[in-house]
Amino acid sequence: MTRRILLHVGTPKTGTSYVQDVLYRNRPRLALAGILYPADRFDAHFLAALDLMRLPWGGLETEAIGAWDALAARVRRHEGTTIISHEIFATASRSQVGRALESLGHGTGGPDEPELHVVLSVRDLVRQIPAEWQENVKHRSSITYAKFLRQIQSPERSTRIGSWFWGVQEIPDILDRWARDLPPERVHLVTVPPRGGAPEVLWKRFSQAFGLDGIDLTLETERANPSLGAPETALIRRINRAVNRELPPAEYRPLVRELLAHQTLSQRRTSPRLGLPPDVHEWVQRLERSWVEEITVRGYDVIGDVEELIGSPPATWSDPDRPDGDDVAAAGLDAIKALLLDNARLRQEGAGLRHELDETRDALHRAYLRPTYRLREKIVRRLETGQVGRVLLKGYRLARGRSSRSA
Amino acid sequence: MASPTRHSTRDADPALAWVAHLRAGGTEPWTSWRARHDDAPVGASSPAASRTPSAYVPGAQQLELLRRLNLAARAGRVAPPPALVERVVNASAPGRGIPDLPLMGTVPGPHRFGPRPVDPAELAAGELVRVASGLLAEDLVAAGVPPEASAPAGFRRPWAPSYRISGDPWLVWPVVSQLGRRGRGPGGRRPQWVVVGTDLPTMLTHAWVVRSLDSSAIGWDDWLTNLRGVRSLPRRADTLGAVHRAIAHVGAERVTVVLDPARVPRVLGTRRRVRPMPPLGANAADLARRVAAPLGGLVLPDHRAELLRHTLLPRLLRLGDLGGRPLAVPPEHTRWVARRAARVRRGLLATGCAVVGDPDVLLRRPEGRDLQDRPDDQGMLDLALRLLLTPEDDRSTEKGPTPG
Incomplete structure (x- = not known):
C-alpha cells in the first residue's frame, strides 16, 4: 500500500475548524477506509503545530511539549493515508517545514518514502482581512480596525500583526515554504465558494482534496468558529481594553471568547457585517489578481475556481471603529444576559455542591457518633496523656504499618 | 531535512556560497560578498527555483547571527563547534514575530511575495537575540538542573x-x-x-x-x-x-x-x-x-x-x-x-x-x-x-x- 500524507496547512478562516471536527469525530470510519487522522483530542494537531513552531499560546504551549514528534511517529508507523490538519502550520518557517517533512519521512528517496501532498484551503482577502482582525480581537487584542489595516498594509511587515497576517495568508509564500520541492499536482488548493453559496459545496471540495468521496461520514459537528458582526466585534474589543490587565488568559478563553463571542454574540445575525473599507479594496484586488496569476502559472491542482480568490467589493460598509451606539448597547445587553444566566447556573451548581458537602459531613458526623468509634477515640486520648500510653500507641502503629498518628 | 547549503550549485549561487563561507568560520558581510560575486547567477535559492529536492538559503537572521558568532569566536581565539554552527543555520526565531527574512539581492526582479529581502548587517540586534534565545533555551534543556540544586535541604x-x-x-x-x-x-x-x-x-x-x-x-x-x-x-x-x-x-x-x-x-x-x-x-x-x-x-x-x-x-x-x-x-x-x-x-x-x-x-x-x-x-x-x-x-x- 502506498503511504500517503495529506498535510493541510491553512489558511485560517476557511472552514478548517469544521473540517477538523468532522475528521476527528469520524476517526473510526476513516480507519476502516485505511485513513489515519492521528488525534487523541480535538486540538491534537494544533498542539503539534505549536510544538513544531515553538509558539507560545496563552500557556497552552506547556501541553504541546513533544506533540509534533509524537504525531510524526504515529504517521510514520501508519501504512495507508494520513491526514494532518491545522491552519497555523501556514506560518512555519522553511527550517520548521524542513524539520516537519523530514520527521514525516519526506525526502529520503527510499522505497518507504511517503507520497506527500500539501493541501491549502484559501479564501479571498476581501473576507479574510476583516476575519483576521476579528480573530485578533477574539484573542484579547484591542487594536482598532484602522490600525490593523495600516499594519498589514505596511510593506515592512515589522509588527507582530503584520508578520503573522501575511505568514498565514500570503498563498504564494506559504506554498514556497511548504511545497517548494513538490510537483504541482501534489499541491491542492481548495477555494472557499463566494458568500451565499450552498454550504455543502466547501465540504465536497475538502472531501475531494482528502480523497474521502464515497466514505460514509457523519458531517454534523458542534465545532465552528462563527463570525461576529461589526458592533459585536467592537464590543469585544472594548471589553478587552477593560479586562485585559485583570483577567488571566485561562479565564479569558472560556468567558470572553467562548461564552460571549462564540455562544452569544455570534447568534446576532441582523447586525451590520464586518467588511473591507472601500478605499482598501483596490489594493486588495491588485494583490488577489497577482496571486491568481502566480497560482495559475505554477499549475497547482485547484479544487474549486481560482477566480473565487478575487473577492467582490462589499455592497455596504459599516466602520467597526465607529459603530452605532444602539447596536453596541444591544449587543452589550445580550452579553450581560448571557453572563447573568451563566452566573445563575454556577450559583445553582455551587448550591448543589454545598448541599452534597453538607450531606457528606452529616454522614461523617453520624459515623463518628457510633459507640465503637467513640470508645476507640476515648482510649487513644487517654493513652496520649501519658508516657507509657504514647509508647504503647507508637508500638501499635508500628505493628500496624501506618505512619498516621490519628486514630 | 533539506540541507540549507549542501547543493551542487553552491559555488555558483552567491547566497549558498556565502552560507558555506559562514559555515567555514567566515565573517565577510553579505553585501560585500554579493558585490564580489556580482556576475554569478542567482536563483538557486529563489522560490521559483527548480522543484527538485534542494537546498534553501536560511533566513537573514540566522546567517547574520552565525557571522556575529564567527566574529566573536575569532575575537576570543576559539572556533565555534560545528554542531553549534549547524544549529544556528537550521534555527528559526521562536515565537511570533518577524519571519525568516530573505537576503537582499537573491531574488531576481522586483519583490513579489513573502517578506522583503534585507541586508543582514542592518538587522536589529534584538532580532538576532530572538534567534539566539531559542538556541540558548535548547542549551539549558540539554544541560539540565545541577544535582545539588535539586537536592533536599x-x-x-x-x-x-x-x-x-x-x-x-x-x-x-x-x-x-x-x-x-x-x-x-x-x-x-x-x-x-x-x-x-x-x-x-x-x-x-x-x-x-x-x-x-x-x-x-x-x-x-x-x-x-x-x-x-x-x-x-x-x-x-x-x-x-x-x-x-x-x-x-x-x-x-x-x-x-x-x-x-x-x-x-x-x-x-x-x-x-x-x-x-x-x-x-x-x-x-x-x-x-x-x-x-x-x-x-x-x-x-x-x-x-x-x-x-x-x-x-x-x-x-x-x-x-x-x-x-x-x-x-x-x-x-x-x-x-x-x-x-x-x-x-x-x-x-x-x-x-x-x-x-x-x-x-x-x-x-x-x-x-x-x-x-x-x-x-x-x-x-x-x-x-x-x-x-x-x-x-x-x-x-x-x-x-x-x-x-
Whole structure:
C-alpha cells in the first residue's frame, strides 16, 4: 500500500475548524477506509503545530511539549493515508517545514518514502482581512480596525500583526515554504465558494482534496468558529481594553471568547457585517489578481475556481471603529444576559455542591457518633496523656504499618 | 531535512556560497560578498527555483547571527563547534514575530511575495537575540538542573534558632540557601519572622529580575508602566505587604524588619556572614527573560524556573560585567516610586514591628552607582554569543552563587 500524507496547512478562516471536527469525530470510519487522522483530542494537531513552531499560546504551549514528534511517529508507523490538519502550520518557517517533512519521512528517496501532498484551503482577502482582525480581537487584542489595516498594509511587515497576517495568508509564500520541492499536482488548493453559496459545496471540495468521496461520514459537528458582526466585534474589543490587565488568559478563553463571542454574540445575525473599507479594496484586488496569476502559472491542482480568490467589493460598509451606539448597547445587553444566566447556573451548581458537602459531613458526623468509634477515640486520648500510653500507641502503629498518628 | 547549503550549485549561487563561507568560520558581510560575486547567477535559492529536492538559503537572521558568532569566536581565539554552527543555520526565531527574512539581492526582479529581502548587517540586534534565545533555551534543556540544586535541604539542627524569612527574594535567597547548608534553614516552633527589604527602586529591579527568572515576563519598561497604573506594588517588592502577612501569622511582636541585609545573619543568631547575591546586569536579566519564552515551549513551568535559576543564572553571574550594569528605575518613573516608598515607610512604622536598620533606607534613591536605565539589545547579543560559545566543559565547572 502506498503511504500517503495529506498535510493541510491553512489558511485560517476557511472552514478548517469544521473540517477538523468532522475528521476527528469520524476517526473510526476513516480507519476502516485505511485513513489515519492521528488525534487523541480535538486540538491534537494544533498542539503539534505549536510544538513544531515553538509558539507560545496563552500557556497552552506547556501541553504541546513533544506533540509534533509524537504525531510524526504515529504517521510514520501508519501504512495507508494520513491526514494532518491545522491552519497555523501556514506560518512555519522553511527550517520548521524542513524539520516537519523530514520527521514525516519526506525526502529520503527510499522505497518507504511517503507520497506527500500539501493541501491549502484559501479564501479571498476581501473576507479574510476583516476575519483576521476579528480573530485578533477574539484573542484579547484591542487594536482598532484602522490600525490593523495600516499594519498589514505596511510593506515592512515589522509588527507582530503584520508578520503573522501575511505568514498565514500570503498563498504564494506559504506554498514556497511548504511545497517548494513538490510537483504541482501534489499541491491542492481548495477555494472557499463566494458568500451565499450552498454550504455543502466547501465540504465536497475538502472531501475531494482528502480523497474521502464515497466514505460514509457523519458531517454534523458542534465545532465552528462563527463570525461576529461589526458592533459585536467592537464590543469585544472594548471589553478587552477593560479586562485585559485583570483577567488571566485561562479565564479569558472560556468567558470572553467562548461564552460571549462564540455562544452569544455570534447568534446576532441582523447586525451590520464586518467588511473591507472601500478605499482598501483596490489594493486588495491588485494583490488577489497577482496571486491568481502566480497560482495559475505554477499549475497547482485547484479544487474549486481560482477566480473565487478575487473577492467582490462589499455592497455596504459599516466602520467597526465607529459603530452605532444602539447596536453596541444591544449587543452589550445580550452579553450581560448571557453572563447573568451563566452566573445563575454556577450559583445553582455551587448550591448543589454545598448541599452534597453538607450531606457528606452529616454522614461523617453520624459515623463518628457510633459507640465503637467513640470508645476507640476515648482510649487513644487517654493513652496520649501519658508516657507509657504514647509508647504503647507508637508500638501499635508500628505493628500496624501506618505512619498516621490519628486514630 | 533539506540541507540549507549542501547543493551542487553552491559555488555558483552567491547566497549558498556565502552560507558555506559562514559555515567555514567566515565573517565577510553579505553585501560585500554579493558585490564580489556580482556576475554569478542567482536563483538557486529563489522560490521559483527548480522543484527538485534542494537546498534553501536560511533566513537573514540566522546567517547574520552565525557571522556575529564567527566574529566573536575569532575575537576570543576559539572556533565555534560545528554542531553549534549547524544549529544556528537550521534555527528559526521562536515565537511570533518577524519571519525568516530573505537576503537582499537573491531574488531576481522586483519583490513579489513573502517578506522583503534585507541586508543582514542592518538587522536589529534584538532580532538576532530572538534567534539566539531559542538556541540558548535548547542549551539549558540539554544541560539540565545541577544535582545539588535539586537536592533536599539538609538536616535542620535542633538548636538552630526558629525563624521564617520573607521579603526581597534577591536578598532572601542567599540567606536561605547558605544557612540551610549549615543546618540553620528556616523552620522551628514559635518562629521569629524576619522580613528583609531595602530601598524601593532596588527592590523593584530585584522583583523584575526574579520574575524574569521565573517565566517569560514582560519587559522592564512595560512592567514599570503597568505598575504605575495600579495602586499596589508587586508582591516581591512590597515590604509592607510582607510585614502584614507575617503579622497575620505570628503577631507584630515576633516580626522583625531588616533594612540592612548585612545584619540578617546576626538577627538570625549566627555570626558567620552570608555571601550576598551579586547584582545581575540589566542585559543578563533581560536575556534570561527572553530565553524563558522559548524555554516554555520545551519544558514545563516548574522545570523552566529551575533551569533559569539554577543553570542559567550562575552562568550569567559568572560573566559579571558582560551582563551589563545593574538596572535602575528610569527618571520618568522616579516620582511615583518615591511616593510609594514614602507610603511604605509610613505604613511600616505604624505596624509597631522591630526595625533593624534605618527606615529612611526605604526612601533612598540609588545614585552614584554604575547603573543602567534599561537593557541594551547590543549588549544582550554580545552576552548571548558569549554564552553560546562557552564550551560545555567550562560550564560544568562553573561555581557561582546560586539561589536557594
